[in-house]
Amino acid sequence: MGKTIHDFTVRTIDGQTKSLGDYAGKVLLVVNVASECGYTPQYAGLQALHEAYARQGFAVLGFPANDFGAQEPGTEADIKAFCTKNYGVTFDMFAKVRVKGEGMEPLFGWLQSAESNPKFGGAIKWNFGKFLVGKTGEVLARFEHKIEPTSADLKAAVEKAIAS
Numbered sequence: 701m702g703k704t705i706h707d708f709t710v711r712t713i714d715g716q717t718k719s720l721g722d723y724a725g726k727v728l729l730v731v732n733v734a735s736e737c738g739y740t741p742q743y744a745g746l747q748a749l750h751e752a753y754a755r756q757g758f759a760v761l762g763f764p765a766n767d768f769g770a771q772e773p774g775t776e777a778d779i780k781a782f783c784t785k786n787y788g789v790t791f792d793m794f795a796k797v798r799v800k801g802e803g804m805e806p807l808f809g810w811l812q813s814a815e816s817n818p819k820f821g822g823a824i825k826w827n828f829g830k831f832l833v834g835k836t837g838e839v840l841a842r843f844e845h846k847i848e849p850t851s852a853d854l855k856a857a858v859e860k861a862i863a864s
Contacts, residue, residue, distance in 0.1 A: 703816060704837025705730070706711075708807045712861065713764075713776045718794070720761075725835050727758045727861040732765045732799045734772040734827035735835070742828050743787035745849030749858065750791040756862045757835070762810035763808070765799045768826050770856060786858045799819035799824050811839065830854070834861050 705728065706721040731746060750760045764779045766772040772779065776795055783789035797805035799812075800823060811831050814821040820831065820842035830843040832854075841857045848854070 703810060705807070705833050705839075706837040708762075708810070710797075710807060713780050713793040713795055714733070715776070715795065723759055723761075724837065725757065727835060727858060728831075728833040729760045729858070730807075730831045730833060731760065731762055732767075732797075732808070732824060732827060732829050733762045733793075734765065734768065735774060735779055735785075737769070737771040737827040738770075739826070739828040739845055742849055743783060743789060745789065747787055747789055749855070752861060753858055754791075758858060758862055759793075762789070762791060762793045763798050763799070763805070764793070764796040765827065766796060767798055767800050769827070771813075771827055799829075832857050832861060834864070 706724050708720045710718055710720065712718050729749065734740060746760050764772045780793060783793060797808065799805065799808040810816045812821055812823055817839050820839045824847040828845040831839055832841040834840045840861055845855050
């Protein structure tokens with residue numbers, strides 16, 4: 701079996717090291733987020749998804765990135781304060797990462813690779829790209845930035861993944 705999301709280690713928004721293996725058995729929605737983007741209001745939908753499905757083994761993982769339009773210029777502390785104050789975010793947030801180009805976070809290299817993720821690979825187009833990951837760590841679906849977190853298609857995919 702190839703690598704899964706559970707093989708990666710990342711930094712939390714508070715600077716702690718976190719193994720994504722800690723999420724084994726959960727359905728995940730991995731999202732590259734930004735605080736100064738036209739899609740920033742999607743934080744509300746991500747929080748709603750988190751609240752609706754967390755008890756069923758679902759987690760949203762937010763990864764701030766400043767790669768598109770420099771729309772995430774703040775520090776981790778700034779980002780955490782913004783998300784908490786403006787959107788009541790309680791889902792897991794991580795340290796700011798690069799999701800494209802030199803210095804790309806290895807997790808996002810894996811998510812976008814056509815080799816490791818043949819069905820859903822390809823470059824992230826903008827902030828709020830979403831990867832749905834199954835309980836065993838494989839990518840099940842991908843939703844582009846324009847797809848609202850509370851859309852019927854995304855919710856149906858989450859529910860199907862939780863049920864499987």
